[in-house]
Amino acid sequence: MSPLVAFGRFEVLRLVRSWRFIIITVGFPVVFYMLFLGDHTPSKAVAGTVPWRAYLMVSMCSFGALVAGLTSGGARLSAERASGWARQLRVTPIPTWSYVLTKVSASMLVILPVIILVEIVGATFGGVQLAARIWFELAAVLWVSSVPFAALGVLVGFTVNAETAFATVTGLMFVLGYFGGLFNPVSSMPSVLRSAATALPNYHHDQLGLSLIQGTALGLEHWAVLVAYTAAIALAVMMRHRKEELKGTA
Amino acid sequence: MMRMDSENDGLPQPRTLPSAPPPPLVAPVEPVPALSFRDVSHRYRSHPALDRLTVEILRGQTVALLGPNGAGKSTAIALVLGLISAQEGSVEVLGTDPREAVRQGRVGAMLQTGAGSGLPPNVRVATVLRLVQRLYPSPTPLDETVRSAGIGHLLDRQTDRLSGGQAQLVRFAVAIAGNPELLVLDEPTAAMDVAGQRAFWAMIRQFAQEGRTTVFATHHLREADEIADRVVVVNHGHVVADGPGSSIKAKIAGRRIRFSCSMPDAVLLDSLEGVTDVDLQGTHVWLNSLDSDATVRDLVRHAVQFEDLEVVGPDLQDAYVALTERRPSIERSSTS
Numbered sequence A: 001m002s003p004l005v006a007f008g009r010f011e012v013l014r015l016v017r018s019w020r021f022i023i024i025t026v027g028f029p030v031v032f033y034m035l036f037l038g039d040h041t042p043s044k045a046v047a048g049t050v051p052w053r054a055y056l057m058v059s060m061c062s063f064g065a066l067v068a069g070l071t072s073g074g075a076r077l078s079a080e081r082a083s084g085w086a087r088q089l090r091v092t093p094i095p096t097w098s099y100v101l102t103k104v105s106a107s108m109l110v111i112l113p114v115i116i117l118v119e120i121v122g123a124t125f126g127g128v129q130l131a132a133r134i135w136f137e138l139a140a141v142l143w144v145s146s147v148p149f150a151a152l153g154v155l156v157g158f159t160v161n162a163e164t165a166f167a168t169v170t171g172l173m174f175v176l177g178y179f180g181g182l183f184n185p186v187s188s189m190p191s192v193l194r195s196a197a198t199a200l201p202n203y204h205h206d207q208l209g210l211s212l213i214q215g216t217a218l219g220l221e222h223w224a225v226l227v228a229y230t231a232a233i234a235l236a237v238m239m240r241h242r243k244e245e246l247k248g249t250a
Numbered sequence B: 001m002m003r004m005d006s007e008n009d010g011l012p013q014p015r016t017l018p019s020a021p022p023p024p025l026v027a028p029v030e031p032v033p034a035l036s037f038r039d040v041s042h043r044y045r046s047h048p049a050l051d052r053l054t055v056e057i058l059r060g061q062t063v064a065l066l067g068p069n070g071a072g073k074s075t076a077i078a079l080v081l082g083l084i085s086a087q088e089g090s091v092e093v094l095g096t097d098p099r100e101a102v103r104q105g106r107v108g109a110m111l112q113t114g115a116g117s118g119l120p121p122n123v124r125v126a127t128v129l130r131l132v133q134r135l136y137p138s139p140t141p142l143d144e145t146v147r148s149a150g151i152g153h154l155l156d157r158q159t160d161r162l163s164g165g166q167a168q169l170v171r172f173a174v175a176i177a178g179n180p181e182l183l184v185l186d187e188p189t190a191a192m193d194v195a196g197q198r199a200f201w202a203m204i205r206q207f208a209q210e211g212r213t214t215v216f217a218t219h220h221l222r223e224a225d226e227i228a229d230r231v232v233v234v235n236h237g238h239v240v241a242d243g244p245g246s247s248i249k250a251k252i253a254g255r256r257i258r259f260s261c262s263m264p265d266a267v268l269l270d271s272l273e274g275v276t277d278v279d280l281q282g283t284h285v286w287l288n289s290l291d292s293d294a295t296v297r298d299l300v301r302h303a304v305q306f307e308d309l310e311v312v313g314p315d316l317q318d319a320y321v322a323l324t325e326r327r328p329s330i331e332r333s334s335t336s
């Protein structure tokens, strides 16, 4: 087994084995979705050309991806830094980039089942009806475009310390969720907030899903924003690492 | 002072350094040193941690880096492991760049972790060891690592349910799992009880017998003296003494005798029984002595007119300071 495969396997197994983490990460968006489903207010119907039930499900998929990305990296990674394990790994032959990449990949692996689970809830309790191909494409597109959320979680884990990691993750989750229009359609927001939403990655993530449901083309601008975010976050992780190295605390 | 200088003659040509324990089974055939620091300076923001540190360690040696808190030991180790880059000067490890040596899997390390366990949370000890083993190109068989570190009884434990000393043993196993040529340990026995420490150093001796190079940081002179072939004393980021443990012990472990004397005679004082060092500052005299009783008797015999005589125990902190104050003479001797 090559070192990178061994490390990847180790990370994934460790992630899968922590039940509490899995239940919270996977369960949270689902519970949240259920709460929204119960709250049958008419304002939810104002979702443009998308039926509000489908709209809600896509938003919750997007929210779930965001939550899973943030929690997979976030607190777990900063705990690892605090314990000294991250530093110990740096004195083994595996390069730092592969450590970061493995973390992002492991987060991606957690994101996929979250998206699928929200879809299942949508199809059963949520009253969403879609062609089989759309269900599949929706999961695939939303998953692939979740990379910036996985990267964001890793950035948070690299940046904040173990004590503030949980608060930071929770804060980011709701701020991005709310202003990105995952809880309320962006079209129902005041114009200031509407332009703010278009600057956030999860707004564009959500829009990719909605385009699939509407049957319109996947807007290139959405992909572009998500790729730009991923690049910016990767750069921030690199700068952060460089800074810690200079400070001697990496 | 004279004595000190002669002991430090070995510094620029470390090959001549005496090594107390029997030579390693695998003789260091290659002339490339395991580790070499040349005029390395490092500062954190504006805070200096290393100040023109120069030291060379040959293969097969077991070397202690002895120094008080904040001396720069961990900073030196971070440089050896490529965790930080030298701001000034050069560091070479096993004949190459530190990062390259680490990447090739030739270095194993036990870092100073403060309160942390240094291990990943929520995973079995055996799983961690198996992972680490797979990260190295030619690892030691797992059962051998487990036996060497004496952690057979800990394999099935979760890493976050280990005591401080147990976690340290597991981290030692992590350090040796990859079969490294160079082993670097930063205060490895900090959380261990006395029995644990003794067992630990027995393992290190075993490890050194296999011809590997071991460098460890410690505050404990006794540990350094008992375990290492050579003790490098560091303070304020600089080598202040370097030699076999016995000579270092003579220099810093003895008693300090201090008194005032209107006209101190340095040559006479230096010749007194037990005296290893003389420091004069005006009428204030500090003597380092291996045998304070004999020295005081000799003082009386030579009718030295002392006042306010005090004998102070081996306060390491003072000893380090004393060594640091003598730095210029060491430099003179090592450049000559």
Ligand SMILES: Nc1ncnc2c1ncn2[C@@H]1O[C@H](COP(=O)(O)OP(=O)(O)OP(=O)(O)O)[C@@H](O)[C@H]1O
Residues within 6 Å of the ligand: A247, A248, A249, B044, B045, B047, B048, B049, B067, B068, B069, B070, B071, B072, B073, B074, B075, B076, B112, B219
């Ligand atoms: N990350 C850091 N940021 C700022 N200053 C630091 C940092 N790490 C160490 N220092 C400072 O650099 C100096 C050398 O520290 P270092 O950790 O190398 O000492 P040490 O010999 O290992 O001490 P100890 O025995 O306490 O572990 C100290 O004065 C310390 O305060």
Ligand SMILES: [Mg+2]
Residues within 6 Å of the ligand: B073, B074, B075, B112, B186
């Ligand atoms: Mg230290």
